[in-house]
Amino acid sequence: MTKRLQTYQGNGVEVTFDPNICTHSAKCVRGLPAVFDTRRQRWVDVDAASADEIIAQVAKCPSGALQARKL
Numbered sequence: 001m002t003k004r005l006q007t008y009q010g011n012g013v014e015v016t017f018d019p020n021i022c023t024h025s026a027k028c029v030r031g032l033p034a035v036f037d038t039r040r041q042r043w044v045d046v047d048a049a050s051a052d053e054i055i056a057q058v059a060k061c062p063s064g065a066l067q068a069r070k071l
């Protein structure tokens with residue numbers, strides 16, 4: 001079954017996550033653990049770092065499951 005695209009907005013940034021293509025490399029949770037914490041149901045906290053830090057970390061996502069843009 002296809003999982004729904006997740007969208008997180010705030011703090012001047014929009015992050016989207018496509019669970020269907022995530023390869024679970026965990027680069028996001030290791031790189032910026034305050035923002036990306038899979039123990040939370042809403043696992044991306046866009047208020048936990050600056051927009052630039054979040055965008056830089058998202059750019060390292062190897063699968064492209066995470067995408068980010070400034071608002």
Ligand code: SF4
Nearest residue numbers: 022023025026028061
């Ligand atoms: S870095 Fe990208 S591919 Fe790796 S766990 Fe995070 S969202 Fe998934």
